[in-house]
Amino acid sequence: MCLHGQAAGAPRSVVVDRAEELRGRGAGASGIERAGRVAAAAAAAAPSQEQKGDSHCFKIRSSSFEAARSRAGGGGESEKMVLLVVATASDPASIGPAAAFLAMPGWSPGPPIPEGMESFTNGNVRLLKHERSIVAEDDLDRRWQEATGEAVSEVIFLSKHTAVSNRPALTVHPIGVPHLREDETPPQGGRPGWAAVPDPRIGPWFRLMQKVAADQGLVPEFEITLEATHHGPLTSTPTMFVEVGSTQEYWGRQDAAQAIALVLWKGLGLEEGNAVGTWLGSGEKVLLGIGGGHYAPRHMDIVIKDGVWVGHLLSGYSLPMDAPPQVNGKSSGEVGGMWMHSIKVSYEATKAGFPGGEVIAHLDQKSFKGWQKNAITSYLQEQNIRIGKPNDFLCTNT
Structure with missing residues (x-):
């Protein structure tokens, strides 16, 4: 049952093969040139560098999210709101679920992204793959908009989970390091005193994850749990982490990767069009x-x-x-x-x-x-x- 070195490396090759297949069906040079012009225009209109300081940082990022929310009904193609799923090839518990997610129908090549990142698109969902630590790439929501002209409504990170108990687990949680002083260095990304806007899907997806894990036969071997707010990276829009734990033995498990992919597929409404956890602001x-x-x-x-x-x-x-x-x-x-x-x-x-x-x-x-x-x-x-x-x-x- 346990997957070791070879299996843990397999998801990455699946993503590479899938990427090459999708790129073969991708847009021509004119599409790349258009994306480049959009990126240049967005960069020219980008906000000035943020000032330091905890409360000021929080206010800027909160207002940035509100500005993006207000654009949702703007109507133009460049104002289209998309949801960003982020994976890293450096983490088997991240790239494994991403590979399983990409194996589901409806994906096509995404817009060209600088810095060597790859992207894929399915409806209003964008999957972004990079090579660094999952907590090391700050402001991916803002950087995506600057590169593509698409405003990001929320960010979902795929990652490994570690625990002293070494117990296998599927987890979901908000992010931030609000308890750190300005003179402290966050051990896993973020900025001292900062808390990300939490994704409203956290609660509903925790319950969806329980159901999917049970249906896939992962329970009781895997614990399905919430985690407290911790770590980065910096974001300005609603954010959550979805993780597989808790050791190398489980990070590469294909059944766990498939379960996370199903949570994404069902939770984002790609299966039947009914997303799970959409907040309607109805006073709850x-x-x-x-x-x-x-x-x-x-x-x-x-x-x-x-x-x-x-x-x-x-x-x-x-x-x-x-x-x-x-x-x-x-x-x-x-x-x-x-x-x-x-x-x-x-x-x-x-x-x-x-x-x-x-x-x-x-x-x-x-x-x-x-x-x-x-x-x-x-x-x-x-x-x-x-x-x-x-x-x-x-x-x-x-």
């Missing part, structure tokens, strides 16, 4: 998870229910809190650390990802000490962020 409640471990078990108990939407999931390590000084045995003074900033930018990013929704915090109560829980609940009340119980998130529509 959205869970902002605060506290708990990396796999967010208390929050996942809620998100597993039909109709629940989820944004950022902040585990304990994303809420660094400095204990206040003790006076006569009692805590006195403010609780220091980046925890307030982490909550604030994650809340704002979740609101941006779910316009028209009501973002409600859900606390993993047992994961906090008394002084931590008191500080967090007081801060949420000051920010007018509602704290919800499990039943507050349940609704009838997915």
Whole structure:
């Protein structure tokens, strides 16, 4: 059952063969020249270099997403909104699902992309393949628009997952490093103090992944789970990671790759035209998870229910809190650390990802000490962020 060196390398050759086949049916020189003119015009109109600083960075990226959203109804071909699926040939758990996805019907060569990247198109879906680490290529949504003239509505990254347990798993999660100070270096991409806009599909696709994995016979061998918000790369549009874990033995598994490809195929509406997890802004409640471990078990108990939407999931390590000084045995003074900033930018990013929704915090109560829980609940009340119980998130529509 386990695939080792040869099988782990096979997906890459499949993608190369498929790419050559698609390129043979691709556009001629006139199409390449037209794309080049579009790219040059987009580059000339590109925004100025972003200023540094956490809150400023977040505001720019959030407004960039809102500007892209407002263009969705603009009507011109250059304003067409597309969805970007990103894979890297350097990761078997990324290129394997990409190869299985490309083997499904409807694909054709995508527009020429600089920097040695390859692209493929299927309806409004674009698959972009590069050679570097999946967390190393920042701003692929913006760079795609500059190169092609197509505005990106969301980005889905395919990646490997690692875990100390080494247990096989399929995971999905939002990204960001909102807890890091400006003088800290993110270990896996992103920018200190930044949280990506979470893709609304995270909750619905977590449930879809459970169904697909069960249908494909991966359960109970594979665990299907959410992960907390972590790592990069930088993006400006709604983003999520879909991963296969947790060791080399499983990263190259063809059955796991096929399951991820089916989640993409069904979830993006390429099978029957009905996408899973499309946010319509109809006022539903959205869970902002605060506290708990990396796999967010208390929050996942809620998100597993039909109709629940989820944004950022902040585990304990994303809420660094400095204990206040003790006076006569009692805590006195403010609780220091980046925890307030982490909550604030994650809340704002979740609101941006779910316009028209009501973002409600859900606390993993047992994961906090008394002084931590008191500080967090007081801060949420000051920010007018509602704290919800499990039943507050349940609704009838997915």
